[in-house]
Amino acid sequence: MSARDDTAPVTLHLDRVPGVLGRIVHERAADYAAADAALGAARARSHRFETALRQPGLSLIAEVKRASPSQGVIAPLEPLEAARAYEAGGARAISVLTEPRHFDGTAQALRDVVGGVTVPALRKDFVVHPAMLREAAEWGASAALLMVSVLHEATAEYLRMAHHLGLDALVEVHDERELDIALAAGAPIIGVNNRDLTTLHIDLEVSPRLIRRARDAGFTGVLVAESGYRTPQDLASVRELADAVLVGSSLAGSGDLTRAARDLMRA
Numbered sequence: 001m002s003a004r005d006d007t008a009p010v011t012l013h014l015d016r017v018p019g020v021l022g023r024i025v026h027e028r029a030a031d032y033a034a035a036d037a038a039l040g041a042a043r044a045r046s047h048r049f050e051t052a053l054r055q056p057g058l059s060l061i062a063e064v065k066r067a068s069p070s071q072g073v074i075a076p077l078e079p080l081e082a083a084r085a086y087e088a089g090g091a092r093a094i095s096v097l098t099e100p101r102h103f104d105g106t107a108q109a110l111r112d113v114v115g116g117v118t119v120p121a122l123r124k125d126f127v128v129h130p131a132m133l134r135e136a137a138e139w140g141a142s143a144a145l146l147m148v149s150v151l152h153e154a155t156a157e158y159l160r161m162a163h164h165l166g167l168d169a170l171v172e173v174h175d176e177r178e179l180d181i182a183l184a185a186g187a188p189i190i191g192v193n194n195r196d197l198t199t200l201h202i203d204l205e206v207s208p209r210l211i212r213r214a215r216d217a218g219f220t221g222v223l224v225a226e227s228g229y230r231t232p233q234d235l236a237s238v239r240e241l242a243d244a245v246l247v248g249s250s251l252a253g254s255g256d257l258t259r260a261a262r263d264l265m266r267a
C-alpha cells in the first residue's frame, strides 16, 4: 500500500471539533506545529495488536489511565507496574495514554510498557500530526488510536500512514456517520466509543448499535467496544457482538488491577 512521505501534513479542520475534545486537539496540534511530517522508510506490519484481539472470546484492552477530563485524578499508577498487573489479570493488550495535560500521560510510560510486557501496546493519544504516528512506531507501540471525530475525511490517509509505519490502527467512531467513514477508509479495526467526547456523556447502547450496523454492512474486521464498563453485567450487551473491550477508569481506580481485570471479564 502506498503512503505519503516527506510531504506536508494532511490539512485537518480542527475548528469543526467541538467541546472538550476540541480543546484537547487544538493543544496537541500546537504541540506538534513545528514537527517534521516525514514518516521515513516503510516498516513491516506485525499485526500483533489485531492478532491479540482476534483470539477466541472477548479480549480485554486494559488502559493505563492516571487522570481524565471526566474523572480528574484517577490513580497515581506506575505505568509498567500497572501494565504487568493487567497482563497478569488476562489483558490481551495494553492501552497507554501519552497525552500529558488532561490524562497525565508520557512517552516514557509507553516505552516502559512496551519493554516490560509481552502483550502489544496501543498509543492512546489525540493524533493530529504524522509525527505522532512516527513516534508511536519509534517507541515500540504495536498500534495507535485514530479518531474519526478529529480526522474526518483524512482518516483514510492517516490509516495509510499508520500502516506504512508498521502500526495497526484502532479507528474510533461514536455515531453512524463516523462509522461509515471508518468503513469507507477500509479500517481493519474499528472501536466504538460509548463516550461522547464533546460532552463526556456515556451511553452503553452506542457500542452494540454501531457494532450491529458494522456487521450488517458486511464488516469482517475487529470490533472494539470502548468506555464506561465497570461490571460484568455492563458487558452483557457486547459480549457476543464485540471482539474486544477497552476499559480504563474502572480498572485503573480499583486498587487491585489484576483482580479487577479478572473480575470484570468473568462471564
Ligand SMILES: O=C(O)c1ccccc1NCC(=O)[C@H](O)[C@H](O)COP(=O)(O)O
Pocket (backbone or CB within 6 Å): 020, 021, 063, 065, 068, 069, 070, 071, 193, 195, 197, 200, 226, 227, 228, 229, 246, 247, 248, 249, 250
Ligand atoms: O475519559 C475521558 O474523560 C475522555 C475525555 C475526553 C476525551 C477522551 C476521553 N477518554 C478517552 C477514552 O475514550 C477512554 O480513555 C477509554 O475508552 C476508556 O474509557 P473508560 O473505561 O470509561 O475510562
